[in-house]
Amino acid sequence: MSRRQEIVDIIKTRLQGISIANSYMNDIVKVDEWAMSKLQDKDMPALIFRDTGSSVDNSVSGSSTHRLQIEIDVLVSDKDTTMEKLRSVMSDVLRAVGYESDDFYEYRTYDGDEVLVEHQDRLYGGTRMKFTVVYDAPEWEI
Numbered sequence: 675m676s677r678r679q680e681i682v683d684i685i686k687t688r689l690q691g692i693s694i695a696n697s698y699m700n701d702i703v704k705v706d707e708w709a710m711s712k713l714q715d716k717d718m719p720a721l722i723f724r725d726t727g728s729s730v731d732n733s734v735s736g737s738s739t740h741r742l743q744i745e746i747d748v749l750v751s752d753k754d755t756t757m758e759k760l761r762s763v764m765s766d767v768l769r770a771v772g773y774e775s776d777d778f779y780e781y782r783t784y785d786g787d788e789v790l791v792e793h794q795d796r797l798y799g800g801t802r803m804k805f806t807v808v809y810d811a812p813e814w815e816i
Contacts (some may be wrong), residue, residue, distance in 0.1 A: 676811075676815060676816045677730070677740075677779050677809060677810075677811040677815065677816065678725065678740070678742060678811070678816045681742065681807055681809060682707070682718075682723075682725050683703060685723065685744065685770070685771060686705060686707055686723055688770040688771065688773060689705045689767065689770050689771075690705045690723050691809070692721070692735055692763065692767070692768065692770060693804065701720070701750060703773065704717050704718070704720040704721070705720070705723060706720070706721070706722050706723070707721075707722075707724070708722075708724050709721070709722045712743070712746065713749060715751050717753045718719055718749055718750055719748070719749065719750045719751075719759065719763055719769045720747075720748075720749045720764075721746055721747065721749075721767065721803065722746070722747040722749075722813075723744070723745075723746050723807065724744070724746075725742055725743070725744055726743045726744070726745050726747045727742075727743045728740050728742045728743065728777050729741045732813065734812075735743070735747045736811065736812070736813055737810050737811065737812055737813055738812075738813050738814075738815075739780075739808065739809075739810055739813055740809055740810070740811055741807075741808050742806065742807045742808055742809070743804070743805075743806055743808050744771075744804070744805040745802055745803070745804055746767055746771075746802070746803045746805070747800060747802050747803075747804075748760060748764055748791070748800060748801045748803065749798070749799075750798070750799045750800070751761060751796050751797065751799070752796070752797065752799045756791065756797040757791065757798040757799055759799070760789070760799040760800070760801060764801055764803065767803055768784060768803075770786070771784070771805055772782045780809055780810065781807075781808050781809045782797070782805055782806060782807045782808065783805065783806045784803070784804075784805055784806055785804040785805060786800060786803075787801045787802060787803045787808055788802050789801045
């Protein structure tokens with residue numbers, strides 16, 4: 675398994691544990707990696723997790739330093755507490771990605787977010803949170 679896949683799996687597992695810590699979540703938060711299908715109200719709150727690209731520094735002989743870009747979309751829907759719920763889930767995502775119990779990557783940064791709220795028959799809220807994960811891998815591997 676590639677180092678990149680290991681990191682993706684670790685972050686995905688941490689995101690799947692968010693419902694346990696958050697009092698707003700009575701059900702399991704739906705976590706999809708690169709989800710392509712349209713979500714329904716019953717699927718929310720949901721997290722869509724993507725590894726969108728990377729840059730590599732090959733300056734050290736025998737290994738490469740990778741900067742992996744991660745995007746996590748948070749989608750919620752509710753009548754009255756959409757923004758409160760959205761901020762709460764965003765906070766849980768930050769804790770999950772920033773959790774430091776192991777040495778699977780050298781470090782990560784939170785690069786910010788964009789928030790969007792839309793009112794149709796219900797109030798929908800979403801944000802795209804961006805992270806950079808830095809890790810080393812053997813030369814010519816990801």
